[in-house]
Amino acid sequence: MRYAATITFLLVLTAVNGWMNWRMWSNARHPAILPTTRIERDVQVKKIGQQEIFRPQRDESHASPPWAYLETEDYLQFASNLRAAGVPExxxxxxxxxxxxxxxxxxxxxxxxxxPDTFWMNADQxxxxxxxxxxxxxxxxxxxxxxxxxxxxxxxxxxxxxxxxxxxxxxxxxxxxxxxxxxxxxxxxxxxxxxxxxxxxxxxxxxxxxxxxxxxxxxxxxxxxxxxxxxxxxTPFEKEELFLRYFITGHYSEMSHAENGFEATGAEFRQAALIVSTPHDLLREAFLSAVDTPEPTDEMREAAEVELAKFLGMERYEEWARAKDERFKEIYQKTKIAKLEKADAVKIFNSLDTAEAQVDSIYADEELKPEEAAVLLIAVKARALSEFKKVVGLRMKPEQRQELSDEIFSELGKLPEEFESEDETKPGQETRKDAR
Structure with a gap:
């Protein structure tokens, strides 16, 4: 039985192989019955030694893409073709x-x-x-x-x-x-x-x-x-807005004083920027950096300050002007670290401002002798320190209060070098009166 099964399998395999050979012979004689159509392509044969390299050529019979009919080296015509084809702008x-x-x-x-090769060129060339x-x-x-x-x-x-x-x-x-x-x-x-x-x-x-x-x-x-x-x-509004935003971006540190205690509303900030930017020629400042554009005159700046004071009101304007003062900025930041209120910073600043005005008057008095001026300066500083202690009170430890007062009033009341007496003036050195 096993032998008979083997003989049967071999006969079937031989029959299948014979049918496949007949099918291939029949297709070769009758190409029309092939299931697919062959696309004839020209080939280019190039011999290199004993090898042959076949490179298919582009089939020019294929239709060009629709885009090719629109393209041209003339950009004006190209744009016209695209518009005619309905291409969005x-x-x-x-x-x-x-x-x-x-x-x-x-x-x-x-x-x-x-x-060209620069090897033989000199610097000028x-x-x-x-x-x-x-x-x-x-x-x-x-x-x-x-x-x-x-x-x-x-x-x-x-x-x-x-x-x-x-x-x-x-x-x-x-x-x-x-x-x-x-x-x-x-x-x-x-x-x-x-x-x-x-x-x-x-x-x-x-x-x-x-x-x-x-x-x-x-x-x-x-x-x-x-x-x-x-x-x-x-539009006129869009143009004004552009210049306003440009000015604020470039002068934000001059306009924003929130970190110094002046909280401006959006309307205040916008109008203040418009007023302050008025003396500036923003267009030329932006695009003519290589040219020295004219700076706003003192009269133009003063006029802008007057307009700003009218808009804000005197109380708000004084608050805004104080927030710009470098002395107040320093005092406010230091008192803030010490956990004091903004009102305390304002009082300390006013006390320092008054004391500095008195010091300036002492400096300007040319009739005072050095020892007299020294006594007056000491008295001014003592009054300023007394006011400072009243403001701070017991909210700070003595050592902290002393440290803060030293930071704020350390430069107040120092005797300038020009207060040297005439007798102590060295040869070739100016006296206070000559220096002024």
């Missing part, structure tokens, strides 16, 4: 700006590669070559901005688009300055800033920082151009 801008930026990068790489290369790069970037103005109606570059998508610390600063604007207005604003910043920086670089009258006039013309562009892009 933002998508169109992203496509074209990225392509323009890529082409500019390729040209810059080629410009660097085409630089190398400097001239570098300046020519830099000038060429500036011209290329100018052409890029000019093209985007022609395409979109406003300047744009890749960096402006990237800034609108950045995350992290830079994004937080951008939101602080421009968060009130919609995204499209912000992108156009960034492109405008990039354009004028490039123009001003390249002008300064090409002149190597040596600005003649014509250069300064050109920079001021550019500042006027920024102002006109802002008027087109922003």
């Amino acid at each position: 933002r998508t169109l801008r992203d496509i074209l700006v990225a392509d323009i930026y890529r082409n500019m990068e390729e040209k810059q790489v080629k410009l660097a590669e085409d630089a 190398r400097n001239a070559m570098e300046r020519a290369k830099f000038r060429k790069g500036v011209e290329m970037k100018n052409a890029q901005f000019d093209l985007t103005i022609e395409l979109f109606g406003y300047p744009m570059n890749q960096h402006a688009l990237q800034t609108s998508r950045d995350e992290g610390q830079m994004s937080a600063i951008v939101r602080l300055l421009f968060g009130y604007l919609d995204r499209e207005a912000f992108i156009q604003l960034m492109g405008t800033f990039e354009y004028f910043e490039h123009r001003s920086e390249s002008l300064v670089a090409l002149t190597e920082g040596i600005l003649l009258d014509d250069d300064i006039a050109e920079l001021n013309t550019q500042a006027d151009g920024i102002n006109e562009a802002l008027d087109k892009l922003l």
Whole structure:
């Protein structure tokens, strides 16, 4: 039985093998019955020694992608094709700006590669070559901005688009300055800033920082151009808000005095910033850093202070002015560490302010002899220390109170060097009267 089963299995295997051979012979004679259709491709044969390498060629019969019918080297025509195809304006801008930026990068790489060998050049020749290369790069970037103005109606570059998508610390600063604007207005604003910043920086670089009258006039013309562009892009409120936020960002330490005891409301802070920023030409301060922009005059600052006092009221204004005083800042921080109240810091500051005014009057009295002035200064300091003890009372331990009073009043009532007597004046040394 086992022998018969083995013979049967071999016969079946032989039959299957014969059927498969017949099938392959039949397909070779009648290709039409093949289940799939072969795609004939031209091949390129290249012999290397005894080996043959087959490289399939591109099949030109395949239809080109629809995108190829829109692309052209003429960017104006390219933009027209995209608009005709219904491509959204933002998508169109992203496509074209990225392509323009890529082409500019390729040209810059080629410009660097085409630089001649500098081995035999002297310093002047190398400097001239570098300046020519830099000038060429500036011209290329100018052409890029000019093209985007022609395409979109406003300047744009890749960096402006990237800034609108950045995350992290830079994004937080951008939101602080421009968060009130919609995204499209912000992108156009960034492109405008990039354009004028490039123009001003390249002008300064090409002149190597040596600005003649014509250069300064050109920079001021550019500042006027920024102002006109802002008027087109922003409403009057948005423009005022932009300058206000810029000023607050740059002068926050001068405006915010919460750490010194002056808690301003949002309305107070905003109006105070508007008033204080009035004497400043913020546009030129922001974009003409290479030019010495005029500082606000004393009259302009005083006028702003008067307006601020009217807005805040005298009591709040005095509180704000005191919070700006470096002496009060120091006293307030030290009393805060000592767990004293703000009212205590104000009393100590007033006492110190009064004492310093008395000291100044003693210094100014040229009729006083040194020993008389010393006695008066000691008396002034004693009264200030007495007031300090009354303010602090028993809320501090004696050693802590002594340490704090030394920190605050250590410089009060010192006898200046110019109080030396005429007899003690050394040859060639000025007397107090001569020094004044």
